[in-house]
Amino acid sequence: MPFNVAIYVSLFCAIVMIVGGIWLLAKGAIKLSEAGKTEGGLSVELFNKIKLNTGYPALAFFIIGLFFIALAIWFSKPADVVSLSIDGKLNIEGGRSDDLTVKVVPNNDIGVTLRPDSDGDLTRTLHPEFELQFVINAAGYNPDGYRKTVTITRGKPLRIDLPKNLKFTKVIAAPPEGKIIPLPANVTPPPVQEAKGFKQL
């Protein structure tokens, strides 16, 4: 059964229980005045663990209905946004560590292919595992970059070990400046190290 359908069924059950309770009260099939009587009380057992005995049969419908509503709300709450914390240490022997940059890009080669049904409806809840590519770059050092692709799974810490023989060696000093045309006064882009991509058009 699709997950969303289970939530809708829970909500439907809750509404039926509450509206049914009101209807039974209105018809006189159950009465609030019968509170406290042992016979005619309601006994409900849930999942063989929770046993509910009540001498208030009218209220039992509302309590069970509220339980279903709470269940539906709990399971329909939005999932947390996946965040990724990176904590590490990178050094260059004989160089400045701020010569290094680490670029993290999603690996676009993997993904989930979704197909709508014959009516064109598309309903799917994804619990994605996705791949990220870490690119370590050092201007003027060899090798010119190191790439590592990792699979991120939600809730699982990930350790990225760099090869022990990975060594950045300085090869050339900074090249001289070439042509630099000025930017218009009203254009103030963020520093290149803080670029987060183009805004949406």
Added chain:
Amino acid sequence: MNPRLFIFLVAMAVTVCGSARAQTGPPIHGQVVSQTRGPLSGVTVSLVHPTLGRNTPAFSQANGYYFFTNVPPGQTYYIEAYWGDKLLYRGTVNYGGGSVTYNIPLP
């Protein structure tokens, strides 16, 4: 339809499709080349647009080659090359669509 004409049209269609497929490459790509040092690796190359901001930078590879993906067409961009955080070059590139080669010359 004349069979010869039909074969000719099919051949033309295959050729045109093949040409169009061959032209699909990175939207903007090129090489960072120093006149004195040759191709430069590890150079950070970035596009700047007055309203779209700055894109995610690319890094030149061992042969100086760099490329960008996901560049909105029909815009003029400033293209910048950095050595670490030092600006080495800034020029302009008009990107109308397709695949554009832009080499970055340095002294």
